[in-house]
Amino acid sequence: xxRDGYSIFETVGTLNFLFGTIWAPxxxxxxxxxxxxxxxxxxVTLGAMVFAVPLSLGCAIYISELASxxxxxxxxxxxxxxxxxxxxxxxxxxxxxxxxxxxxxxNIPSGQTWLAGSILLGIxxxxxxxxxxxxxISSVPREYREGSLATGATRxxxxxxxxxxxxxxxxxxxxxxxxxxxxxxxMAVIMxxxxxxxxxxxxxxxxxxxxxxxxxxxxxMGDVPIGSEHYHALFGVAVxxxxxTLIINLSAVAILSHLSDGxxxxxxxxxxxxxxxxxxxxxxxxxxxxxxxxxxxxxxxxTIGLWExxxxxxLAAVIWHYGRERLxxxxxxxxxxxxxxxxxxxxxxxxxxxxxxxxxxxxPAISWDFLTQSPTxxxxxxxxxxxxxxxxxxxxxAILIALPLGVGAAVYLVExxxxxxxxxxxxxxxxxxxxxxxxxxxxxxxxxxxxxxxxGVSLIAGMITLALMVLPTVIRTTEEALKNIPQSLREGSLAxxxxxxxTIKNVVLPPAVPGIVTGAILSIGRAAGETAPIMFTAVxxxxxxxxxxxxxxxxxLPYHLFILSTNVPGSSANKYGTALVLxxxxxxxxxxxxxxxxxxxxxxxx
Amino acid sequence: MSDSTVIATKNLNLWYNEKxxxxxxxxxxxxxxxxxxxxxxxxxxxTLLRCFNRMNDLISHVKITGELLLxxxxxxxxGMDVVALRKRVGMVFQRPNPFPKSIYENVAYGPRVxxxxxxxxxxxxxxxxxxxxxxxxxxRDRLNDSALGLSGGQxxxxxxxxxxxxxxxxxxxxxxxxxxxxxxxxxxxxxxEMLKEYYTVIIVTHNxxxxxxxxxxTGFMYLGKLIEFDKTTTIFEHPKEDLTxxxxxxxxx
Numbered sequence: 001x002x003r004d005g006y007s008i009f010e011t012v013g014t015l016n017f018l019f020g021t022i023w024a025p026x027x028x029x030x031x032x033x034x035x036x037x038x039x040x041x042x043x044v045t046l047g048a049m050v051f052a053v054p055l056s057l058g059c060a061i062y063i064s065e066l067a068s069x070x071x072x073x074x075x076x077x078x079x080x081x082x083x084x085x086x087x088x089x090x091x092x093x094x095x096x097x098x099x100x101x102x103x104x105x106x107n108i109p110s111g112q113t114w115l116a117g118s119i120l121l122g123i124x125x126x127x128x129x130x131x132x133x134x135x136x137i138s139s140v141p142r143e144y145r146e147g148s149l150a151t152g153a154t155r156x157x158x159x160x161x162x163x164x165x166x167x168x169x170x171x172x173x174x175x176x177x178x179x180x181x182x183x184x185x186x187m188a189v190i191m192x193x194x195x196x197x198x199x200x201x202x203x204x205x206x207x208x209x210x211x212x213x214x215x216x217x218x219x220x221m222g223d224v225p226i227g228s229e230h231y232h233a234l235f236g237v238a239v240x241x242x243x244x245t246l247i248i249n250l251s252a253v254a255i256l257s258h259l260s261d262g263x264x265x266x267x268x269x270x271x272x273x274x275x276x277x278x279x280x281x282x283x284x285x286x287x288x289x290x291x292x293x294x295x296x297x298x299x300x301x302x303t304i305g306l307w308e309x310x311x312x313x314x315l316a317a318v319i320w321h322y323g324r325e326r327l328x329x330x331x332x333x334x335x336x337x338x339x340x341x342x343x344x345x346x347x348x349x350x351x352x353x354x355x356x357x358x359x360x361x362x363x364p365a366i367s368w369d370f371l372t373q374s375p376t377x378x379x380x381x382x383x384x385x386x387x388x389x390x391x392x393x394x395x396x397x398a399i400l401i402a403l404p405l406g407v408g409a410a411v412y413l414v415e416x417x418x419x420x421x422x423x424x425x426x427x428x429x430x431x432x433x434x435x436x437x438x439x440x441x442x443x444x445x446x447x448x449x450x451x452x453x454x455x456g457v458s459l460i461a462g463m464i465t466l467a468l469m470v471l472p473t474v475i476r477t478t479e480e481a482l483k484n485i486p487q488s489l490r491e492g493s494l495a496x497x498x499x500x501x502x503t504i505k506n507v508v509l510p511p512a513v514p515g516i517v518t519g520a521i522l523s524i525g526r527a528a529g530e531t532a533p534i535m536f537t538a539v540x541x542x543x544x545x546x547x548x549x550x551x552x553x554x555x556x557l558p559y560h561l562f563i564l565s566t567n568v569p570g571s572s573a574n575k576y577g578t579a580l581v582l583x584x585x586x587x588x589x590x591x592x593x594x595x596x597x598x599x600x601x602x603x604x605x606x
Numbered sequence: 607m608s609d610s611t612v613i614a615t616k617n618l619n620l621w622y623n624e625k626x627x628x629x630x631x632x633x634x635x636x637x638x639x640x641x642x643x644x645x646x647x648x649x650x651x652x653t654l655l656r657c658f659n660r661m662n663d664l665i666s667h668v669k670i671t672g673e674l675l676l677x678x679x680x681x682x683x684x685g686m687d688v689v690a691l692r693k694r695v696g697m698v699f700q701r702p703n704p705f706p707k708s709i710y711e712n713v714a715y716g717p718r719v720x721x722x723x724x725x726x727x728x729x730x731x732x733x734x735x736x737x738x739x740x741x742x743x744x745x746r747d748r749l750n751d752s753a754l755g756l757s758g759g760q761x762x763x764x765x766x767x768x769x770x771x772x773x774x775x776x777x778x779x780x781x782x783x784x785x786x787x788x789x790x791x792x793x794x795x796x797x798x799e800m801l802k803e804y805y806t807v808i809i810v811t812h813n814x815x816x817x818x819x820x821x822x823x824t825g826f827m828y829l830g831k832l833i834e835f836d837k838t839t840t841i842f843e844h845p846k847e848d849l850t851x852x853x854x855x856x857x858x859x
Contacts, residue, residue, distance in 0.1 A: 151719065154719070
């Protein structure tokens with residue numbers, strides 16, 4: 001990838017490439033400046049986080065702390081379902097409903113905007129942030145909760161002062177994973193942001209059209225001559241994208257390890273803050289640290305010219321400061337719980353709206369013929385049978401490759417190696433792979449498998465690409481599951497004279513199965529719904545026949561839906577139908593897998 | 607009920623789902639004395655203890671009937687402010703459970719949640735509580751270190767300091783020494799001896815010598831019933847019930 005991307009830095013010059021604001025590869029004098037793309041990516045991602053972080057934190061707190069077991073049993077699968085909705089379905093929904101809504105609400109010519117992209121990406125990042133931070137909050141030991149309540153703290157005080165701080169590293173990881181999800185997203189972004197390679201003017205104009213790095217790759221990679229300057233420029237974009245995600249992930253890893261250090265060693269481990277000369281200043285400033293932070297944020301928004309924003313922030317801070325003294329802690333608790341419940345309700349409502357919309361519009365299109373016929377007239381007529389089969393083949397192949405590899409790697413990491421430099425490197429590598437945008441996997445599959453190994457656009461190339469993409473998920477979830485098995489169980493088995501492998505097989509793996517299955521669920525869902533990795537490696541838009549060997553290209557549902565909704569006007573019934581089938585397929589995977597997991601979970605409890 | 611009674615129960619019954627875990631418990635706990643609850647595992651002594659600050663509320667499917675009074679105030683009525691109740695009845699748990707914060711923040715936690723934010727006042731409370739918990743000399747130079755770096759016994763004394771910082775009337779201790787070595791245990795026992803001067807202590811313990819050493823009153827529980835409740839010397843020297851005698855002499859079965 002670096003090899004293919006290098007030459008653009010040479011021809012255009014690094015500075016021009018990074019900071020040039022004009023991206024016009026098709027012009028008579030091509031120009032390759034990606035600053036607008038980078039800013040577009042950052043803005044869309046930031047917007048998505050502003051939207052997603054409060055909602056998902058509220059929802060996670062609700063699920064783990066407030067919900068009754070029954071509500072919890074509905075909400076948790078619901079958020080997992082939200083994660084399972086393929087990105088191209090989100091894009092489809094965003095294109096038809098969300099951007100229309102924005103167009104009408106703000107009375108602008110096109111609703112395909114930064115705002116639409118951010119909201120949609122926010123929705124897509126919700127399940128990741130919710131489930132990871134919910135796990136983190138739930139795994140805070142019960143003792144902390146009891147200890148806090150026993151001092152006479154209210155439940156909200158317990159949550160906000162003990163539980164959330166104790167889960168902070170997990171929550172930070174959740175947010176970073178969410179950012180990674182948002183930055184790496186391709187299909188949905190292409191479909192709703194308008195894709196004009198401009199910097200919004202003024203910079204906070206959320207109604208401007210933007211184009212992201214991933215979007216550029218997704219749009220232009222398909223029809224660029226291999227080996228041309230433009231081709232290399234796209235790989236240059238991919239390299240930049242990869243570097244951005246690398247930096248995000250590395251800083252995440254650094255934050256996490258710092259946090260876990262801090263847990264055991266306390267504050268004195270932060271030498272750069274312990275400059276003795278500054279100590280008295282720091283002591284004095286400490287009570288005002290909140291005020292200073294708010295002032296900084298306000299100043300920041302002032303400098304970019306957003307004075308309305310600055311006023312709002314300061315007003316909110318003042319109200320908060322004085323309101324807090326007036327309100328009793330019981331009323332604060334009521335307000336806080338109200339917000340938390342509202343967050344959970346909003347998340348559920350989003351899910352219901354998306355599902356409901358697609359089901360209501362898609363159901364009339366579904367018929368036996370639709371499911372069993374090949375498409376005709378560029379997908380406007382006929383059915384989607386080859387696409388269904390193609391998707392099933394791709395997913396089955398990917399999981400067959402990824403599951404043994406991933407579980408094996410995780411068992412090796414947890415059971416057979418001592419914690420040290422090597423495991424740390426491997427683990428960091430897996431994390432980085434996990435944060436890599438799916439379009440980059442697609443590009444890699446294209447450059448390495450399709451072109452370099454010359455297997456062509458084929459089923460096998462798609463399977464391998466998808467397998468690589470889901471591998472980190474499998475490894476990480478398996479690893480987590482194995483780590484949660486108490487050491488005493490292993491020791492108990494070894495003390496009976498069992499060999500290491502017997503111990504792993506009979507004592508360690510069985511209780512870890514629910515965790516491994518959860519990893520497989522997430523992987524299957526991702527693999528089935530992904531478009532970006534397969535669009536250059538495995539799929540064609542239209543074929544009347546099923547593949548007869550691994551080296552033929554296939555049709556796939558997500559790609560079919562993408563082309564129908566962006567390139568084929570007048571295919572509306574089949575569009576909704578395809579979206580519904582894709583959705584149902586993924587939901588079916590999820591439902592089966594969740595059932596399996598719950599079954600095992602019950603068995604493990606006895 | 608005399609004036610020196612701080613907690614009184616009358617025909618207290620508790621069910622976990624179908625299980626009748628506490629049956630007709632009637633007892634009065636005297637102010638500024640140490641009361642021990644002993645009995646075999648699963649007899650309900652921890653459950654009873656957790657009634658006294660309504661910690662059982664955290665467990666679903668619990669049903670309680672009967673009377674439970676704190677200073678003649680009904681603890682079980684619906685309008686009872688559980689949070690205010692727990693401020694008056696503090697608790698120390700079986701395993702030390704300091705929060706993953708600094709030593710200082712652990713002790714300051716209670717006062718903070720009750721609305722004290724003046725740094726000077728907090729400093730005073732922290733020092734006084736740590737002194738009362740006999741931990742001050744050991745940690746005075748590292749108040750900003752993480753509490754998780756302390757030894758098990760120190761952590762448990764820190765948890766006691768955390769409880770004292772709220773200035774409760776009653777301190778519940780649920781087998782506070784079961785995770786500690788004999789030296790740390792001895793320190794906690796001395797501490798309980800000193801606390802008696804200011805607080806009412808109710809302690810659940812598996813260790814009969816401990817009950818005999820630290821308590822003024824002892825209750826013996828068996829299968830959810832309070833078999834016998836009397837002065838500790840009476841229970842250990844002249845028990846009225848055969849069951850009690852069998853248990854404390856180790857002839858049980």
